[in-house]
Amino acid sequence: MTTPSFTITRVFEASRERVWAAWTDPERLAAWFGPKETKGTVLEHDLRPGGVWRGRMDAPDGSAMFSKFVFEQVDPPSRLVWIHGFADEHGARVRAPFAPLFPLELRTTVTFAEVDGGTRITLEWVPLDASSEEQAFFLGMMESMTGGWTGSFDQLDAYLAQSS
Template identity: 35%
Template sequence: MTDTSRDLVLERVLDAPRANVWRCWTEPELMKDWFCPKPWRVTEARLDLRPGGECFNIMEGPEGERVENPGVFLAVEPGERLVFTDAFLPGWRPTGEPFMVGEIRLADADGGRTRYHARAMHWSEETRARHEAMGFHEGWGIAADQLEALARTL
Protein backbone atom coordinates (compact mmCIF):
# COMPACT_ATOMS: atom_id res chain seq x y z
CA MET A 1 0.00 0.00 0.00
CA THR A 2 1.32 3.43 -0.97
CA ASP A 3 1.72 5.97 1.83
CA THR A 4 0.43 9.34 0.58
CA SER A 5 0.50 11.09 3.97
CA ARG A 6 3.46 13.27 2.89
CA ASP A 7 1.81 14.36 -0.38
CA LEU A 8 0.18 17.65 -1.25
CA VAL A 9 -2.16 17.46 -4.25
CA LEU A 10 -3.90 19.89 -6.56
CA GLU A 11 -6.47 18.49 -9.01
CA ARG A 12 -8.47 20.49 -11.52
CA VAL A 13 -9.99 20.46 -14.94
CA LEU A 14 -8.35 23.23 -16.96
CA ASP A 15 -10.27 24.89 -19.75
CA ALA A 16 -7.46 24.44 -22.28
CA PRO A 17 -6.27 21.63 -24.55
CA ARG A 18 -3.82 19.15 -23.08
CA ALA A 19 -1.22 19.88 -25.80
CA ASN A 20 -1.21 23.55 -24.78
CA VAL A 21 -0.89 22.75 -21.08
CA TRP A 22 2.01 20.43 -21.91
CA ARG A 23 3.72 23.22 -23.87
CA CYS A 24 3.40 25.56 -20.89
CA TRP A 25 5.16 23.00 -18.69
CA THR A 26 7.88 22.13 -21.21
CA GLU A 27 8.82 25.36 -23.02
CA PRO A 28 11.01 27.61 -20.84
CA GLU A 29 9.74 30.89 -22.31
CA LEU A 30 6.13 29.88 -21.62
CA MET A 31 6.99 28.65 -18.12
CA LYS A 32 8.26 32.14 -17.28
CA ASP A 33 4.73 33.51 -17.83
CA TRP A 34 2.81 31.35 -15.36
CA PHE A 35 4.93 29.20 -13.02
CA CYS A 36 4.79 31.28 -9.83
CA PRO A 37 2.08 33.54 -8.41
CA LYS A 38 2.42 37.16 -9.48
CA PRO A 39 3.98 39.50 -8.50
CA TRP A 40 6.69 36.85 -8.29
CA ARG A 41 8.17 35.90 -11.64
CA VAL A 42 10.43 33.34 -13.22
CA THR A 43 13.47 35.10 -14.66
CA GLU A 44 15.32 32.03 -15.91
CA ALA A 45 14.18 28.53 -16.84
CA ARG A 46 16.10 25.60 -18.30
CA LEU A 47 14.42 22.29 -19.15
CA ASP A 48 16.17 19.22 -20.57
CA LEU A 49 13.20 16.89 -21.07
CA ARG A 50 14.68 13.46 -20.36
CA PRO A 51 15.30 11.39 -17.23
CA GLY A 52 18.36 12.95 -15.59
CA GLY A 53 17.95 16.15 -17.62
CA GLU A 54 18.09 19.50 -15.92
CA CYS A 55 14.94 21.10 -14.50
CA PHE A 56 15.93 24.56 -13.28
CA ASN A 57 14.30 27.91 -12.66
CA ILE A 58 14.91 31.12 -10.76
CA MET A 59 11.95 32.83 -9.11
CA GLU A 60 12.26 36.48 -8.09
CA GLY A 61 9.98 38.37 -5.75
CA PRO A 62 8.84 41.98 -5.81
CA GLU A 63 11.22 42.98 -3.01
CA GLY A 64 14.36 41.46 -4.51
CA GLU A 65 13.83 37.93 -3.17
CA ARG A 66 15.53 35.27 -5.28
CA VAL A 67 14.91 31.52 -5.12
CA GLU A 68 16.87 29.10 -7.29
CA ASN A 69 15.22 25.74 -7.95
CA PRO A 70 17.75 23.26 -9.33
CA GLY A 71 16.83 19.66 -10.03
CA VAL A 72 16.38 16.93 -12.59
CA PHE A 73 13.60 15.12 -14.35
CA LEU A 74 13.01 11.56 -13.20
CA ALA A 75 10.40 10.68 -15.83
CA VAL A 76 9.12 12.35 -18.98
CA GLU A 77 6.11 10.87 -20.78
CA PRO A 78 5.34 13.37 -23.57
CA GLY A 79 1.93 14.95 -23.29
CA GLU A 80 1.04 12.95 -20.17
CA ARG A 81 3.46 13.06 -17.25
CA LEU A 82 6.46 14.86 -15.79
CA VAL A 83 8.27 13.81 -12.63
CA PHE A 84 11.03 16.03 -11.24
CA THR A 85 12.99 16.41 -8.02
CA ASP A 86 15.35 18.74 -6.25
CA ALA A 87 17.13 15.75 -4.68
CA PHE A 88 19.61 15.59 -7.57
CA LEU A 89 21.45 17.90 -9.90
CA PRO A 90 22.36 16.94 -13.47
CA GLY A 91 24.81 14.04 -13.50
CA TRP A 92 22.82 12.53 -10.60
CA ARG A 93 24.76 14.59 -8.06
CA PRO A 94 22.91 14.64 -4.71
CA THR A 95 21.87 18.11 -3.56
CA GLY A 96 22.28 17.42 0.15
CA GLU A 97 18.88 18.70 1.28
CA PRO A 98 16.04 17.31 -0.84
CA PHE A 99 12.63 18.90 -0.40
CA MET A 100 10.24 17.12 -2.76
CA VAL A 101 9.45 15.11 -5.86
CA GLY A 102 6.90 16.76 -8.12
CA GLU A 103 4.58 14.91 -10.45
CA ILE A 104 2.38 16.49 -13.10
CA ARG A 105 -0.17 14.28 -14.86
CA LEU A 106 -2.33 15.42 -17.76
CA ALA A 107 -5.30 13.68 -19.36
CA ASP A 108 -8.01 14.70 -21.78
CA ALA A 109 -11.29 15.89 -20.29
CA ASP A 110 -14.61 16.55 -22.01
CA GLY A 111 -14.92 19.56 -24.27
CA GLY A 112 -11.24 19.80 -25.20
CA ARG A 113 -10.24 20.48 -21.61
CA THR A 114 -7.44 18.97 -19.54
CA ARG A 115 -7.58 16.95 -16.34
CA TYR A 116 -4.65 18.37 -14.33
CA HIS A 117 -3.12 16.51 -11.40
CA ALA A 118 -0.17 18.10 -9.59
CA ARG A 119 1.39 16.28 -6.65
CA ALA A 120 4.27 17.29 -4.38
CA MET A 121 5.71 14.27 -2.57
CA HIS A 122 7.88 15.15 0.41
CA TRP A 123 10.72 13.32 2.13
CA SER A 124 9.22 13.85 5.58
CA GLU A 125 6.13 15.05 7.42
CA GLU A 126 8.13 18.12 8.43
CA THR A 127 8.88 19.15 4.83
CA ARG A 128 5.25 18.49 3.82
CA ALA A 129 4.02 20.68 6.67
CA ARG A 130 6.56 23.37 5.80
CA HIS A 131 5.45 23.36 2.14
CA GLU A 132 1.81 23.56 3.17
CA ALA A 133 2.57 26.46 5.53
CA MET A 134 4.44 28.23 2.70
CA GLY A 135 1.10 28.34 0.89
CA PHE A 136 1.13 25.24 -1.33
CA HIS A 137 -2.63 25.18 -1.97
CA GLU A 138 -2.98 28.90 -2.62
CA GLY A 139 0.28 29.26 -4.54
CA TRP A 140 -0.07 26.18 -6.73
CA GLY A 141 -3.74 27.09 -7.24
CA ILE A 142 -2.87 30.59 -8.45
CA ALA A 143 -0.13 29.16 -10.68
CA ALA A 144 -2.69 26.69 -12.13
CA ASP A 145 -5.04 29.61 -12.87
CA GLN A 146 -2.18 31.41 -14.65
CA LEU A 147 -1.27 28.19 -16.50
CA GLU A 148 -4.86 27.77 -17.68
CA ALA A 149 -5.09 31.40 -18.84
CA LEU A 150 -1.87 31.13 -20.83
CA ALA A 151 -2.68 27.70 -22.30
CA ARG A 152 -6.03 29.04 -23.56
CA THR A 153 -4.19 31.65 -25.66
CA LEU A 154 -1.88 29.25 -27.49
Protein backbone atom coordinates in the same frame (compact mmCIF):
# COMPACT_ATOMS: atom_id res chain seq x y z
CA MET B 1 4.80 8.17 10.36
CA THR B 2 3.48 7.44 6.87
CA THR B 3 5.13 9.72 4.34
CA PRO B 4 2.66 12.55 3.68
CA SER B 5 1.70 13.66 0.21
CA PHE B 6 0.15 16.79 -1.21
CA THR B 7 -2.17 16.58 -4.21
CA ILE B 8 -3.94 19.28 -6.18
CA THR B 9 -6.08 18.88 -9.30
CA ARG B 10 -7.36 21.44 -11.78
CA VAL B 11 -9.11 21.32 -15.16
CA PHE B 12 -7.95 23.73 -17.87
CA GLU B 13 -10.01 24.64 -20.94
CA ALA B 14 -7.25 23.81 -23.40
CA SER B 15 -6.07 20.74 -25.26
CA ARG B 16 -3.66 18.39 -23.57
CA GLU B 17 -1.01 19.29 -26.18
CA ARG B 18 -1.29 23.02 -25.36
CA VAL B 19 -1.18 22.41 -21.61
CA TRP B 20 1.78 20.02 -22.03
CA ALA B 21 3.61 22.67 -24.08
CA ALA B 22 2.96 25.28 -21.37
CA TRP B 23 4.70 22.97 -18.88
CA THR B 24 7.57 21.82 -21.09
CA ASP B 25 8.56 24.71 -23.38
CA PRO B 26 10.96 26.98 -21.44
CA GLU B 27 9.58 30.25 -22.85
CA ARG B 28 5.98 29.28 -22.13
CA LEU B 29 6.84 27.91 -18.68
CA ALA B 30 8.58 31.16 -17.70
CA ALA B 31 5.42 33.09 -18.61
CA TRP B 32 3.29 31.53 -15.87
CA PHE B 33 5.23 29.29 -13.46
CA GLY B 34 5.69 30.48 -9.90
CA PRO B 35 3.81 32.38 -7.22
CA LYS B 36 1.61 35.30 -8.23
CA GLU B 37 3.47 38.58 -8.71
CA THR B 38 6.82 36.89 -9.29
CA LYS B 39 8.75 36.94 -12.53
CA GLY B 40 10.14 33.61 -13.61
CA THR B 41 13.28 32.95 -15.61
CA VAL B 42 14.30 29.54 -16.90
CA LEU B 43 18.08 29.22 -16.52
CA GLU B 44 18.49 25.65 -17.74
CA HIS B 45 16.05 23.24 -19.38
CA ASP B 46 16.97 19.70 -20.39
CA LEU B 47 13.66 17.83 -20.69
CA ARG B 48 14.72 14.18 -20.53
CA PRO B 49 15.18 11.60 -17.77
CA GLY B 50 18.29 12.73 -15.87
CA GLY B 51 18.00 16.23 -17.36
CA VAL B 52 17.94 19.35 -15.18
CA TRP B 53 15.63 22.35 -15.05
CA ARG B 54 16.82 25.38 -13.11
CA GLY B 55 14.83 28.52 -12.56
CA ARG B 56 14.86 31.87 -10.84
CA MET B 57 11.87 33.64 -9.35
CA ASP B 58 12.11 37.35 -8.68
CA ALA B 59 9.66 38.75 -6.12
CA PRO B 60 8.28 42.30 -6.11
CA ASP B 61 10.45 43.11 -3.07
CA GLY B 62 13.59 42.43 -5.12
CA SER B 63 14.42 39.08 -3.55
CA ALA B 64 15.23 36.06 -5.71
CA MET B 65 14.75 32.33 -5.15
CA PHE B 66 16.28 29.58 -7.24
CA SER B 67 15.01 26.08 -7.84
CA LYS B 68 16.36 22.94 -9.43
CA PHE B 69 14.42 19.95 -10.78
CA VAL B 70 15.95 16.69 -11.98
CA PHE B 71 13.63 14.85 -14.36
CA GLU B 72 12.95 11.17 -13.73
CA GLN B 73 10.17 10.56 -16.28
CA VAL B 74 9.07 12.46 -19.35
CA ASP B 75 6.12 10.80 -21.06
CA PRO B 76 4.61 13.25 -23.59
CA PRO B 77 1.89 14.39 -23.32
CA SER B 78 0.70 12.55 -20.22
CA ARG B 79 3.23 12.55 -17.37
CA LEU B 80 6.19 14.38 -15.86
CA VAL B 81 8.09 13.25 -12.77
CA TRP B 82 10.97 15.16 -11.23
CA ILE B 83 12.90 15.65 -7.99
CA HIS B 84 12.04 19.15 -6.84
CA GLY B 85 13.98 21.43 -4.55
CA PHE B 86 15.48 24.84 -3.95
CA ALA B 87 18.98 25.72 -5.09
CA ASP B 88 21.55 28.47 -4.93
CA GLU B 89 22.29 30.56 -8.00
CA HIS B 90 24.76 27.90 -9.21
CA GLY B 91 22.31 24.99 -8.89
CA ALA B 92 23.57 23.45 -5.65
CA ARG B 93 20.70 22.09 -3.51
CA VAL B 94 19.81 24.32 -0.52
CA ARG B 95 17.07 24.47 2.08
CA ALA B 96 13.92 26.45 1.31
CA PRO B 97 14.79 30.08 2.07
CA PHE B 98 11.39 30.64 3.69
CA ALA B 99 11.37 27.56 5.94
CA PRO B 100 14.41 25.50 7.00
CA LEU B 101 12.17 22.58 8.05
CA PHE B 102 10.60 22.24 4.60
CA PRO B 103 11.84 18.93 3.12
CA LEU B 104 15.02 19.32 1.09
CA GLU B 105 13.61 17.37 -1.86
CA LEU B 106 10.17 16.37 -3.11
CA ARG B 107 9.17 13.95 -5.83
CA THR B 108 6.78 15.82 -8.10
CA THR B 109 4.41 13.89 -10.34
CA VAL B 110 2.24 15.79 -12.81
CA THR B 111 -0.31 13.94 -14.95
CA PHE B 112 -2.15 15.41 -17.92
CA ALA B 113 -5.48 13.75 -18.75
CA GLU B 114 -7.91 14.59 -21.52
CA VAL B 115 -11.36 15.42 -20.17
CA ASP B 116 -14.47 16.74 -21.85
CA GLY B 117 -13.61 20.29 -22.84
CA GLY B 118 -10.01 20.35 -21.70
CA THR B 119 -7.19 18.87 -19.68
CA ARG B 120 -7.10 17.77 -16.05
CA ILE B 121 -3.80 18.23 -14.29
CA THR B 122 -3.07 16.34 -11.11
CA LEU B 123 0.08 17.36 -9.26
CA GLU B 124 1.46 15.37 -6.33
CA TRP B 125 4.35 16.24 -4.02
CA VAL B 126 5.92 13.59 -1.78
CA PRO B 127 8.86 14.43 0.52
CA LEU B 128 12.01 12.35 -0.03
CA ASP B 129 14.22 11.19 2.86
CA ALA B 130 12.49 13.68 5.17
CA SER B 131 12.86 13.48 8.92
CA SER B 132 9.71 13.09 11.03
CA GLU B 133 10.07 16.79 11.94
CA GLU B 134 10.23 17.76 8.24
CA GLN B 135 7.26 15.53 7.42
CA ALA B 136 5.22 17.15 10.19
CA PHE B 137 6.19 20.60 8.90
CA PHE B 138 5.19 19.54 5.36
CA LEU B 139 1.78 18.41 6.67
CA GLY B 140 1.36 21.80 8.33
CA MET B 141 2.08 23.54 5.02
CA MET B 142 -0.84 21.95 3.11
CA GLU B 143 -3.02 25.07 3.14
CA SER B 144 -0.11 27.26 2.04
CA MET B 145 0.85 24.82 -0.74
CA THR B 146 -2.76 24.75 -1.94
CA GLY B 147 -2.76 28.55 -2.06
CA GLY B 148 0.57 28.67 -3.87
CA TRP B 149 -0.36 26.12 -6.52
CA THR B 150 -3.83 27.67 -6.93
CA GLY B 151 -2.12 30.99 -7.71
CA SER B 152 0.24 29.32 -10.19
CA PHE B 153 -2.68 27.49 -11.81
CA ASP B 154 -4.58 30.81 -12.05
CA GLN B 155 -1.60 32.20 -13.94
CA LEU B 156 -1.51 29.14 -16.20
CA ASP B 157 -5.25 29.60 -16.88
CA ALA B 158 -4.66 33.24 -17.84
CA TYR B 159 -1.66 32.31 -20.00
CA LEU B 160 -3.63 29.62 -21.85
CA ALA B 161 -6.55 32.03 -22.40
CA GLN B 162 -4.33 34.77 -23.88
CA SER B 163 -2.21 32.42 -26.01
CA SER B 164 -5.10 30.60 -27.66
